[in-house]
Amino acid sequence: MKNPVERVLAALPVSEPSRQLDDRIDRLITSASPPADWARVGRMRVAAVAAVALAVGLSGGFSGGFAASRWMGQPTQDRPAALATGVRELQVVLMPSGVRNPFDFSVQRPRPIKVSVTTNAHQGDNL
Amino acid sequence: MQRWHRRLALFYSDHRRQLYGYALAVVRCPQKAEDAVHDAFARLLVSPRGPLRLKAYVFRAVRNAALDLRSREARLAPPLEVLQRIHTSESPAGGPEFDQRDRLVRALAQLEESEREVVLLRLHGQLKFRQIAQVLSEPVGTVATRYRRAILKLREQLEEP
Numbered sequence: 001m002k003n004p005v006e007r008v009l010a011a012l013p014v015s016e017p018s019r020q021l022d023d024r025i026d027r028l029i030t031s032a033s034p035p036a037d038w039a040r041v042g043r044m045r046v047a048a049v050a051a052v053a054l055a056v057g058l059s060g061g062f063s064g065g066f067a068a069s070r071w072m073g074q075p076t077q078d079r080p081a082a083l084a085t086g087v088r089e090l091q092v093v094l095m096p097s098g099v100r101n102p103f104d105f106s107v108q109r110p111r112p113i114k115v116s117v118t119t120n121a122h123q124g125d126n127l
Numbered sequence: 128m129q130r131w132h133r134r135l136a137l138f139y140s141d142h143r144r145q146l147y148g149y150a151l152a153v154v155r156c157p158q159k160a161e162d163a164v165h166d167a168f169a170r171l172l173v174s175p176r177g178p179l180r181l182k183a184y185v186f187r188a189v190r191n192a193a194l195d196l197r198s199r200e201a202r203l204a205p206p207l208e209v210l211q212r213i214h215t216s217e218s219p220a221g222g223p224e225f226d227q228r229d230r231l232v233r234a235l236a237q238l239e240e241s242e243r244e245v246v247l248l249r250l251h252g253q254l255k256f257r258q259i260a261q262v263l264s265e266p267v268g269t270v271a272t273r274y275r276r277a278i279l280k281l282r283e284q285l286e287e288p
Contacts, residue, residue, distance in 0.1 A: 003278055003282075005278055005281050005282045005285060006250065006278060008227065008231060009231060009235075009246065009250045009281070010250045010251075012214045012228060012231060012232075012250075012251075013214055013215065013228075014144050014145065014148040014213060014214065014251055015144075015147075015148065015151075015212060015213055015214070015215045016143075016144055016147070017143055017144065017146075017147035017160075017161060017164070018161065020161070021143070021147065021161040021164060021165065022143065024161070024165050025136075025139050025143075025164070025165065025168055026136075028165065028168055028169055028172060029132050029135060029136045029139075029168070029172065032132055032172040032173075033129045033132040
């Protein structure tokens with residue numbers, strides 16, 4: 001600052017706020033951002049992963065079981081017996097994911113194809 | 128602690144004196160000035176995050192909070208009384224340093240409030256004209272002109288015998 005008045009003004013002492021204000025601001029900031037409970041976050045993450053894994057496993061198990069019973073043309077309650085005979089035939093339906101030629105209407109329909117599957121399954125095997 | 132909260136805490140520790148002094152100049156009551164700083168930080172902490180440069184942003188928040196509190200006051204203390212409180216010093220009354228300080232404070236008290244506010248923000252808050260303009264929501268040119276006029280008035284008053 002070139003001006004002498006500015007220099008003198010800038011040198012004027014400025015009074016301090018009280019310690020109470022410092023404490024109030026400190027409390028305010030501390031309460032606004034509580035410390036992270038990492039143990040709780042970890043537990044929640046483990047629970048979430050376990051839930052997803054369980055859901056995936058259950059859905060896979062159910063769909064697999066139903067599919068196996070359907071593939072063999074057997075009702076669900078007879079599945080143990082059906083499993084004992086092994087999977088003979090698997091029907092796969094391919095759905096086109098995109099249509100390259102908009103005038104080719106044939107590709108927009110599901111096209112069933114048959115796939116033969118031979119397994120070495122024996123009675124009691126876990127499929 | 129979130130990064131935004133950490134920045135605010137650091138800013139407060141670096142500028143607590145300037146923020147309090149400015150709030151005191153606006154609201155003209157020590158207790159209300161502390162309330163204004165507290166209210167401003169309470170509002171700032173709620174906001175998701177602030178700008179990269181905090182100075183004008185925080186001073187503006189303190190000004191808004193101080194003006195809110197001031198609007199509820201029935202009677203404002205005279206500027207001289209407030210300025211004497213802001214610029215307290217350890218130097219004994221009657222000494223040359225005290226006399227100079229006293230003359231300056233009296234000259235500051237005679238300025239228009241808008242001029243005094245710019246001077247306080249510039250010299251005590253160490254804000255640039257651009258930042259003061261942001262705090263006051265006024266054009267930079269207006270702020271600079273007001274500041275020069277205030278300094279001129281102060282010089283004239285101090286040069287009087």
